[in-house]
Amino acid sequence: MRHLQSFILGSALSLALAAPALAAQCGNNAGGFGQWKASFAGEAKAAGVGQRGLAALANASYATGTIKADRNQKSFKYSLPKFMQIRGADTIVAQGRKRKARNAGFYQSLEQRYGVPAGVVLAIHGMETGFGGFMGKSAVVSAITTLAYDCRRSAFFVPHAIGALKLVDQGAITPATKGAKHGELGHTQFLPGNALKYGVDADGNGRVDFYNQTDALASTANFLRKKGWKPGQGYQEGQPNFKVIKQWNAATVYQQAIAIMGAKIDG
Template sequence: MTLTRRTLLLGLGAVTLSACADTAPVSSLATTGLPADLRPTPNAAYDAWVASFRSRAEGQGISQSTLNAAFRGTGYLPGVVRRDRNQTEFTRTLEDYLAITASDERISKGRAAFDRHRSTLNAVEARYGVPANIVTAIWGLESFYGERRGDVPVISATSTLAFDGRRGAFFERQLVEALRILQSGDVTPANMTGSWAGAMGHTQFIPTSYQTFAVDFTGDGRRDIWSDDPSDSLASTAAYLSRNGWQSGQSWGREAEDGALQPQPGGPRFAVTRNFRVIKTYNNSDSYAIGVGHLADRIAGGGPLRGSFPPDQFGLTKDDRIELQRRLTARGFDTGGADGVIGNNTRAAITAYQTNEGLAATGDPSPELLRRLGG
């Protein structure tokens, strides 16, 4: 991933700071619903870092009153550091990626969200030239249409990561910009929440991207990407794409037999346009851009891809994998759904079945396992 809107952020972000004489009880930030490791934990070294940071922030124009309000009730989040250090680069095939990002549920919810916010989306498209279904698709991939915006305090998250130091300069910059957002009055400290890495709102802007691209589409004087109303978030996403070169009237691309782009060997090919590269400025991944484009097409009423994908490394097609999941679940080994994606739940179910049957507990699917499970 290159330096884009989501640079170095592979998960959800959060914000919590502490170490002020007037620190209020942690409960003031309503962190009780978070996992224990995402709640403030005493850390003297972190407190000392925050004390030194305050003077640096004041030197960059952050007022004492903003600092006091922002750091009140915040603290060191050990789970943020753990997640940052334990990130794994999962390599999914395009077939698996699309099974997740353009699932039946995500398509149906996308169409419903599009209909529900049609007037806003059409107005956004008219102003910025970015198709409403593209904006809706990004919304769907980033937060499941607002259902998964993240609830970690951004100040705590960014300050914890800045203190940790592995990417200290990057996260200290995010922290300073988060404080500027608070100082401008766009959001309160209690409402400034996001992913564990500081990405915020319906379409997951990090603070620096928010400062550069967020817009007040509703005209209420605030660029509010955190509220249940997604208008400012949707418009900010369109503004982002527009300023990064989106060409109005041009599609992202299309599936094409003679296309040059074949992300998965043996799978469908795609002919893409400049707008495909613009989507990649949001997340620098071919699969992400195809996922956005394909989901956008499906939301607009388009059909599934015509091309097929080859069997996976285990010799199973997607239909085989779906059937395997169904048969395991029917036997009492719940895979958590039948989408054809072999993830942790399916592997755990396979392992449990293999153990129960006295087989080698590999957790791997196979044609033999599918046959053994019967019809």
């Protein structure tokens, strides 16, 4: 019996040692962020994050402004007309038409390669950053790791935090790179995990740069195509490609606005 007990205890200990480490404990204020980073570093390393990414994680700061923004996303609750007014839809359409005409060859090449019309790409570009006019002033790594730590939507943001750290490893961003409050980056505000997966080196310089318009817009078209965009099919509500716009942003009013503006730009 003693031998059996020893065997059981030994087996239990072996299983415990072999079991994967528990996920880093989320929190709702800055107090546990340092402890979470130390724990999350193990998860990040196991996911393939290298030394540069781990150093960026260690130096990340709790982003109070990100948490405030996450708790206060009022614009997505507006009616469609109000949302389009606040977001400057008429200006986006007017500027989008000018941009399409000025660089017709580029947008034609995007549609030929990915099947996504210029109007959709331009509507997203205009909606997200005013065509690159303002790409955010929050540190991407700090913002996205704060959201991965925050209990409200930790599971959603953890893969994007890992993505951001891998982008640092690759040199696509640095620990100082600025983006939106929720860690979105570049001309069309890619979440880091999506940037890592769908980024395209469209200008052929050997690196994907989301702060370069060519790379960013090609990456956006690539994202939509990989998410199921059907070339030649419509993208208004009820048409096959409208559901693909939902993959870019979950808010219905946003999806409707992109579809409307895209059609006006292409019209």
